[in-house]
Amino acid sequence: MENNFVKKIELAAEYIGQRISQSPELLLILGSGLGDVTNEISKEAEISYKEIPEFPFSTAPSHAGNLVSGNFNGRPVLVMQGRLHLYEGWKANEIAFPIRVAKNLGVRKMIVTNAAGALSTSLEPGSIMMITDHINFTGHNPLIGPHDAELGLRFPDMSDVYDKKIQGIVSHCFKNDGIKLSKGIYAGITGPSLETSAERRFLRESGADAVGMSTIMEVIAAKQAGFEIAGLSAITNKADGGPEQQPDTIEEVLEYASVAGKKIKSILPGLLQAWT
Numbered sequence: 001m002e003n004n005f006v007k008k009i010e011l012a013a014e015y016i017g018q019r020i021s022q023s024p025e026l027l028l029i030l031g032s033g034l035g036d037v038t039n040e041i042s043k044e045a046e047i048s049y050k051e052i053p054e055f056p057f058s059t060a061p062s063h064a065g066n067l068v069s070g071n072f073n074g075r076p077v078l079v080m081q082g083r084l085h086l087y088e089g090w091k092a093n094e095i096a097f098p099i100r101v102a103k104n105l106g107v108r109k110m111i112v113t114n115a116a117g118a119l120s121t122s123l124e125p126g127s128i129m130m131i132t133d134h135i136n137f138t139g140h141n142p143l144i145g146p147h148d149a150e151l152g153l154r155f156p157d158m159s160d161v162y163d164k165k166i167q168g169i170v171s172h173c174f175k176n177d178g179i180k181l182s183k184g185i186y187a188g189i190t191g192p193s194l195e196t197s198a199e200r201r202f203l204r205e206s207g208a209d210a211v212g213m214s215t216i217m218e219v220i221a222a223k224q225a226g227f228e229i230a231g232l233s234a235i236t237n238k239a240d241g242g243p244e245q246q247p248d249t250i251e252e253v254l255e256y257a258s259v260a261g262k263k264i265k266s267i268l269p270g271l272l273q274a275w276t
Contacts, residue, residue: 006148008054009097013104015053019045020069023106024078026272027099027227029218031083031114031234031257037265038081043070049082055101056094058082067098073269078102085214086140087192096142096221100151103225109275110227112219113264115257116186116212117195117239117248119204123182124235125252126259129210130170131162131231134186134219137203142221152224161223166230169274173267184209186233188216194248200241211239230271234260 021044030037038046049057049065058065068079084095099110116129123129147154167183174181187203189195191213195203203211210233222229236256237248 005093006150009100009104011053012055012097012101015051016047016067016069016101017105019047022076024069024076024102025107026075026077026109026111026275027080027102027107028077029080029083029110029112031214037261037268038066038068038079040265040268041068041070041072041077041079043068045069054097056084056090056097058084058088073272075272077272078105078107083214083218085192086138086190086217087213092140092142092217093145095217099218099221099225099227103227108227110218110222111230111232111271112215112222113232113234113261114186114212114215115236115253116210116233117200117237118209118235119187119200119211119239119241120184120209121240121242123184123210125237125256127180127182127235128174128260128263129182129184129186129233129235130167131186131215131233132167132183133162134188134216134231135206135208136188136216136220138188138190138216140190140217142217143224152226156220156224158220158223161219161229162231163228166228166275170230170232170267170271173270173274176270177267179263179267182209186215186231187211189213195239195241197241197245200239200245204240210235228275230275232264234264236260
């Protein structure tokens with residue numbers, strides 16, 4: 001990778017570092033409808049993506065596009081209130097840019113959340129699915145192109161990207177709060193058009209349980225960076241492609257994302273306490 005790209009990462013990290021007083025331990029990426037999780041954080045700084053040198057910015061509905069720094073349950077965290085998507089026109093390595101900036105700031109743990117459609121008939125809108133693995137159907141990868149060893153391994157192993165130890169901690173936190181948690185495989189597509197019924201049936205037959213338009217690029221970059229990763233999908237709609245398949249609207253998706261988001265928000269204090 002060109003040295004210039006690493007310099008851009010350092011420039012963005014330097015700008016953020018001047019606005020925060022402590023090195024964040026964890027990066028939390030908030031998906032569609034989940035942005036109000038930041039209300040639970042003791043904020044030190046809230047920085048618009050557009051203020052940060054070289055930083056890409058969100059254009060998707062309900063994605064505020066702010067980087068929030070502060071303390072959550074006594075732990076220093078960095079929160080992406082809104083994320084970046086391929087369908088916005090960002091390239092894979094641009095979507096990975098915030099992850100690499102977070103690494104430069106000292107982050108080594110990541111919780112990624114998203115809104116996803118239920119390919120599995122056992123998943124209900126408003127419920128939570130813990131991601132145990134993913135399938136990349138986007139045709140993109142943030143590691144394509146020139147490589148710089150500062151970013152991590154050239155060929156990172158992805159066979160256990162969602163660490164099983166972390167999955168156990170997440171499961172325990174949901175159980176303690178009495179919230180049902182499903183587990184499954186996430187399929188990543190580019191969007192922004194929602195899947196045809198035939199595509200949904202194909203994705204389900206491929207082994208995926210939920211489908212969405214984000215997460216994969218960030219997770220690949222985070223794994224390369226050596227992060228421990230937890231993934232949570234807010235199930236927003238039925239997407240099994242069966243004969244009863246109904247049309248989806250963004251309004252309903254955001255409504256159910258908000259319902260699921262409240263459940264995710266309730267377990268975060270316990271998760272941050274247990275994940276050391």
